[in-house]
Amino acid sequence: MKANAYAAQSATTPLAPLAIQRREPGPGDVAIDILHCGVCHSDLHQVRAEWEGTLFPCVPGHEIVGRVTAVGANVTKFKAGDLVGVGCMVDSCQHCSACDEGLEQYCENGFTGTYNGETPDAPGHTLGGYSDKITVREEFVLRIGHDEKDLAGVAPLLCAGITTWSPLRHWNAGPGKKVGIVGIGGLGHMGIKLAHALGAHVVAFTTSESKRQDALDLGADEVVVSRNEEDMAAQAGTFDFILNTVAASHNLDPFIAALKRDGTMTLVGAPEHPHPSPQVFPLIFGRKSIAGSLIGGIAETQEMLDFCAEKGITAEIERIAMNEIEGAYDRMLKSDVKYRFVIDMATMDQAA
Template identity: 50%
Template sequence: MPEVNAYAIDSPTGRYEKTTITRREPGPTEVYFEIAYAGICHSDIHTARGEWGETLYPLVAGHEIAGVVTEVGSEVTQFKAGDRVGVGCFVDSCRECEMCKAGDEHFCTGRPGTVGTYNSIGRDGEPTAGGYSQGITVEQDYLMRVPDEISLEHAAPLMCAGITTYSPLKHWGAGPGKRVAVVGLGGLGHVGVQFAAAMGAEVTVLGRTLAKRDDGMKLGASDYVSTQDADAMKGLRASFDIILCTISDGVEPDTLLALLKPYGVVINLGLPESGSASVNLGRLINGNKALAGANIGGIRETQEMLDFCADNAIRPIVEIIGADQINEAYDNVVGSKVRYRYVIDTATMG
């Protein structure tokens, strides 16, 4: 079985250290690929630091993964050695339930349920380990093909940040004639702005300050407003068809609901540590507004998103780091000091 270098953390207050992990030889329908790049998602940090419930330590995080196939099982038909591929937030599901058959494997209701790329238990009974490593074995049905137009370092963050913003914008009809607000220009928001603009919507960014205004405009926004500017926010009331909120705190749902047109929707992507927020139901009822959530997408839609990025020149803005910088990178993400996605070069794992 392949033994690969990896970086793992062993407690909520621990630090990532170099280690080795064993990957299984690919079974008949499995693919083994060498990981080239792995993005750092805020979900990795929440999990590593024990902020979202039980964590299976030692943890090898990472669910924004891109690399090149080196070995395939005897019954694999979709991929071959040399193919450029990616893995997102999950690596298995039951494949038989209503959700799986509809292409929504991330909402699997059967057994074993949706198996996370890390911090989950796979069909082999072993904890799953993610992309902070140099190789991984995955069932072919849970891989995406990376279009030739997209470099692997840019493909990696799209496996989570990309699909997390693309899916709700598509579902709620972002397009010509629609006004979309994106709250927060961070790892998710800076990709969401590009998607909404490419879909044909008029895009406004709502940020705490105007520090990232130039970036927002270059990415496709037509306006950028500080949420701390009371007069500017008041002027935006009843303005938007869709509000995509990519932050977990800082703007109350009631404030965003006031910015919607009748029949508009606030889509929340950020999850507060407490998991709860209060909402004035009158704000929903007055105008037939909706408050929705969104949580990644299925394999088919993720591939669709990658192809859309290739066709529309959408790329995350990344900062390549070495594996020995993961701990520092985590602190920078929490402190909003990254523009806009850290991506680990796994070659630095030695």
């Protein structure tokens, strides 16, 4: 099945149009016309080979929403015309303990990424959502309950949304809990929205005073400028949970100090260089924890999408045409987006 895509041929060449092949849907497959695809910082890292193991040609994109065009004979959950999503995974072993528990992101045999993952399909690795079509096995396709007019804002939920939802749920963010969100970007803005909707008292931490009103508008109850030592000291020992979304190396100690006894700070940002080693004594004397979390399983991703549809939650986005992707990458490096770029795949013809 022919498809149009945008791909990088090397780490140093810009993305450009590329005709690719998608497999015809097998018995358990769902064929999808892609309508929108969010732009994640992971896309940039991968196409520029800042992460090891990039396979070229690389078609990035794992925040996909679209419409079902055909289903295989054994598919029971979807039919042609359904609005659906595809996130960061398109396969896993389906038989290890993690997969059995609905935690495919921790598959003990390694999940297959939506792009740059090994696959029997040509060219031997998966090609992602910067494309007008994709074929995915039924188990990794998600129902979209939002109105069609909101679909562009739904796309980033498939990565930024679930990356923040999963730890918020796992560490029981909700009424009576004081929750901190560190960083107000693609991940952080979704963390604020979701923690607020779950009923927690939400405090946004930012290095920039200029983001104060934005954070309040997103649903934060308080905003703390983390460079202000006095303001940080006032927060000491008060947080049940802190979600740290920052993808740059920084000092973790002030946030550890902000945790209550038995509090946890979970890291979801992946810095290029390691964080400075935190002080151990505050952890020991408060029985505090530093944890990590990776996207989410299919069941909890569906739970998140259903919750967001019910609450009317979408990402704050800026729509772009496919041929504007390199400029979007440049702006993303400068944090010049509120808060996620989303590609309108109707513009793919213009890009060719």
